[in-house]
Amino acid sequence: MPRSVRVTTRNASFQQWQALLANRTKRHRAGEFLVQGVRPITLAVEHGWPVSALLHDGTGPLSGWAREVIDRVPDATRVAMDRELLAELGGKSDTAPELVAVVRTPADRLDRISVAPDSLVLVFDRPTAPGNIGTVVRSADAFGAAGVVVTGHAADPYDPKAVRASTGSLFAVPTVRAGGHQEVLDWIDRLRRRGVPLRIVGTDEHGDTDVADEDLTGPVAILIGNETRGLSAAWRDACDRMVRIPMTGAASSLNAATAGSVLLYETARQRRRAVAGPAARSGATRTGSATG
Numbered sequence: 001m002p003r004s005v006r007v008t009t010r011n012a013s014f015q016q017w018q019a020l021l022a023n024r025t026k027r028h029r030a031g032e033f034l035v036q037g038v039r040p041i042t043l044a045v046e047h048g049w050p051v052s053a054l055l056h057d058g059t060g061p062l063s064g065w066a067r068e069v070i071d072r073v074p075d076a077t078r079v080a081m082d083r084e085l086l087a088e089l090g091g092k093s094d095t096a097p098e099l100v101a102v103v104r105t106p107a108d109r110l111d112r113i114s115v116a117p118d119s120l121v122l123v124f125d126r127p128t129a130p131g132n133i134g135t136v137v138r139s140a141d142a143f144g145a146a147g148v149v150v151t152g153h154a155a156d157p158y159d160p161k162a163v164r165a166s167t168g169s170l171f172a173v174p175t176v177r178a179g180g181h182q183e184v185l186d187w188i189d190r191l192r193r194r195g196v197p198l199r200i201v202g203t204d205e206h207g208d209t210d211v212a213d214e215d216l217t218g219p220v221a222i223l224i225g226n227e228t229r230g231l232s233a234a235w236r237d238a239c240d241r242m243v244r245i246p247m248t249g250a251a252s253s254l255n256a257a258t259a260g261s262v263l264l265y266e267t268a269r270q271r272r273r274a275v276a277g278p279a280a281r282s283g284a285t286r287t288g289s290a291t292g
Helices: 012-022 024-030 038-046 064-072 083-090 130-142 160-165 181-193 233-238 256-276
Strands: 004-007 032-036 051-057 077-081 099-104 120-125 147-151 175-178 199-203 220-224 241-244
Touching (some): 004 012, 012 099, 032 038, 032 160, 038 064, 051 083, 064 099, 083 099, 120 130, 120 256, 130 147, 147 181, 175 181
Parallel strands (some): 051 077, 120 147, 147 175, 199 220
16 A cells, blocks of 8 residues: 655655755756646656655545546555645645646666657757746657757756646656767767668758758757757757758747747658658648647
């Protein structure tokens, strides 16, 4: 049977969970992070991520959804909390959630990304905003990427802002942190020797060609750069090709996550057309709304 405890004060356990919200170092040392929200928690459980504890409102009855989540994770410690304490961990100032999950962080191994002969991988170089990481992971999930790699000195994919922005896609798309570009290049080299000719395509406003004119139907790693400085010089040197997103109007650039989403969509569009052939390209693809 899972362990059940009750927390009614800001005791040592509460302070440890609270530290996971804002302290990246403590998340790393603990090997855990907090997951807030119905959809992210549901997807974490559905995709089999290890849950250490489920923190729930101990002041009233739980919904059917919350009871189902608790039943599906029988090994997690169940923690009944006072509502005001749970509200501090829930990420919203005006209301307390029913559940907050404490989830274990997976190892940062690039082989977590399962690469096929036509795989698409998105590499995000030194992003500074956790929300941008979450948005890119969400788009990677929507457009069929095999995984996301976050390189260099970057924001944390397990920051609560990143997890929320991904709307749970973090648990469906392998997202791996790499210390620098060479670690990723070595992995790509190993893939190439195994027969996966993964091309490296970078993005820049002065790229060689418009992204729509570049063939992205084969195995490809698409790179987007830091929100302010773009791609590092080392990544630029490693690219097989540089592409640009054509723009009109007064905007000088796109938000990094927006640019990544455009590139992922264009890659998916080209691949759908290649599969459909010249006969019928009207769409069998599920459409979705732009929300959140």
